[in-house]
Amino acid sequence: MKFGFSANAFREYDAGEAIEIVADAGYNGIELLFDEPHLYPPDASEDDIEEIRQALDANDLAIGNCNAFMLTAIEGFHHPSYIEPDTDYRQKRIDYTKAALRTAAELDHDYISIEPGGPIPEEKSREWAVETFVESLEAVLPIAEEVGVDLHVEPEPDLLIETSEEFLEFAERIDHPRIRCNFDAGHLFSVGENPVAAFDRLAEYVDHVHLEDIPENRRHEHTQLGDGALPIGEFLSALDSRGYDGFVTVELYPYEETAAETAREAMAYLEDGGWV
Structure with missing residues (x-):
């Protein structure tokens, strides 16, 4: 791996500085x-994308x-979402995702x-939310097909899809080969799952994995590797x-104030464990 x-x-x-630091960390x-403040697809120019390409090449770094x-360019991590009751607001997320697919394709990345x-909005049912999410992605999938880029849905605590079983139910419901899973081990650990068992359950959908540690009480708090309870x-x-x-x-991402040091310390943990 x-x-x-x-x-x-x-x-x-x-973005260029981040690329250099991550490469230097190993x-x-x-x-x-x-x-x-990095590469925002709706506003990204050809020059912006070329600068990223050149920085990656200069540092011999791949896109993971x-x-x-x-x-956050519009509001935050979760809003606007694919299941906003306000259709105009929801459309902002849909349009952003279309732009993101095109930008990934320009960078020759697959997902x-x-x-x-x-x-899930307080006034709406889970059934409504699932159906609305499906409708939103069905508006995006023609672009995914056109540019050859997959959509990795990432289960997360307190959002519509939290668990591996909920992802499988959704994947069966939408039934499209461009729908994959961004497997975040910490997220699934936070909702009470064993990450190994969850990976085995979702492996056929997984091309990319997120890793962070999680506190012993399984609170959804991204924690430096080795400082939590995730196995x-x-x-x-x-x-x-x-x-x-x-x-x-x-x-x-919570370590913005010490990002470079945090990246190096995480690599040291992986090196000490014999993983790199």
Whole structure:
């Protein structure tokens, strides 16, 4: 397997600086942030995209993932979502995702990660939310097909799809080959799942993995590797034994103030464990 680090911890740096730091820390790849202040697809020019290409080439760094989950350029991590009751507001997320697919294609990357619907509105049922998420993605999928880029839905605590079973139900409901899973081990651990068992359940849908530690009480709080209770060694051993050869991206966005140091410390943890 290959290891990357997510640029969403580097919001106090520009994208080029983040790429250089992640490469210097010893990672194979970087998860690009498709949001301000890095590469925001609706506003990204050809020159912006070329600058990213050149920075990646200069630092011999691959793209591990294109993160199209966070959307602080409009409001925040989760809003606008794919299941906003306000259709105009929901359309902003749909249009953003179309732009993200096109930008990933221009960077010759095969997938983007997206939020799993969003928070279910208080006045709406789960059934309404699932149906609305399906309708939103059906508006996006023609672009995914056109440019050849997959949509990796990422289960997350407190959003529409939290668990591996909920992802499988959704995948069966939408039934489209471009719908895949962005497997976040910490998220699934936070909702009470065993990450190894969850990976085995979802493996046929997984091309990219997020990794962070999680506190002992399983609160959804991205924590430096080795500082929490997630069985990281057991999980990585399982990936290795199953022949997983994709990217494992360390995602520690709460560490913005110490992003460079945090990336280096996470790599040191992986090196000490014999994973790199």
